[in-house]
Each structure stands twice: as C-alpha cells, then as structure tokens.
Amino acid sequence: MKKTMLVMAMALMGAMQVSAQSVKVDDKELIGTWVMESMQWEGEKKTVCGKESGYSQFKFYGSDGEYACAELALTKEGKVVVMPHEYGTYTFKDGWYSEMGREAIKDAIVWVDKTTTKGTWMKRHDIWKKVTLPDKVVKYIVDCCKTKNTPADIQQMIKQSMFK
Numbered sequence: 001m002k003k004t005m006l007v008m009a010m011a012l013m014g015a016m017q018v019s020a021q022s023v024k025v026d027d028k029e030l031i032g033t034w035v036m037e038s039m040q041w042e043g044e045k046k047t048v049c050g051k052e053s054g055y056s057q058f059k060f061y062g063s064d065g066e067y068a069c070a071e072l073a074l075t076k077e078g079k080v081v082v083m084p085h086e087y088g089t090y091t092f093k094d095g096w097y098s099e100m101g102r103e104a105i106k107d108a109i110v111w112v113d114k115t116t117t118k119g120t121w122m123k124r125h126d127i128w129k130k131v132t133l134p135d136k137v138v139k140y141i142v143d144c145c146k147t148k149n150t151p152a153d154i155q156q157m158i159k160q161s162m163f164k
Helices: 001-019 135-145 152-162
Strands: 032-041 055-061 064-075 080-093 096-099 110-113 116-123 123-130
Touching: 055 080, 055 135, 064 135, 080 135
Parallel strands: none
Antiparallel strands: 032 055, 032 123, 055 064, 064 080, 080 096, 110 116, 116 123
C-alpha cells in the first residue's frame, strides 16, 4: 500500500512538473523588443549578457511581421557599438517560428513565462527577456539593421570597384 501511494505521489509530482514546464503564452506576446540574457554554446561556459560581459543581442518583432536583429558591445572606452545582423520578416504561429524566410522550426522559441523565452540555435542555448526600451533606441537599432540590406546596384558597384 505504501509503495503504491509513493508511486502515485511521484507520478503526480512528475505530471505537475511537466505541466509547469509547458507554459502557454499567446503568440502575439512575441511582439516587441527582446534582449539576450544569456547564451551557452554546447560544451562551453554560459555567457551572461550585459554590463559585465560587455555584450548582448537585440531582437525586434513588429506586429506586421517586421524583424530586426543586432549584436551590441561595449568598447573598453565605454562606447556602445551596434552591429546589425539581419533585417526582414518573421512568422510565429502555434510554436512554429521562422525568420528571414528560413524554414519554420517547432519550439525554436519556448515560453518560460510572458517575458522570458529560451531556445536553441545552432547548438547555442539562449535565454531572452522582453524589455521596454525608449522608442528612440529601438528605432535607431532597427534603422541600423535596415542598412544591413545593401541595395543591389550599390552592391554591384562595390564589387566592381573594390573586389575586381
């Protein structure tokens, strides 16, 4: 009898853990600005982003599917360097996520709660936090990301004049 009750209690606790781990958050909660909290490549030490590491990443998800991603770093002199990574579109529906037209991946974004997500990208485990930044900052970083998309005619001129 005691064994049966112990097994039932353990099964119930396991079921409660599973339900606690599968947080249901509406897809639209992704809309907004996100900052990387930490990242960890498999087999390496975790990097906590922010002031101590002098590194972070930024993602913006617009309600119209607009997407921007940038890396940010602090120089030794204390200046911020914005390194545009991508600018384009994203989709997110029923746990299926895609950015920049790449193949959609199930559970690329896993909700921890309404303001925290985790996910894996190319063997790197990330944690992201939803943040409120001043509109001027968001606009500036998104505009920097837009410059990542060099127009085709300018690309051709650069190739002809610098990479002959």
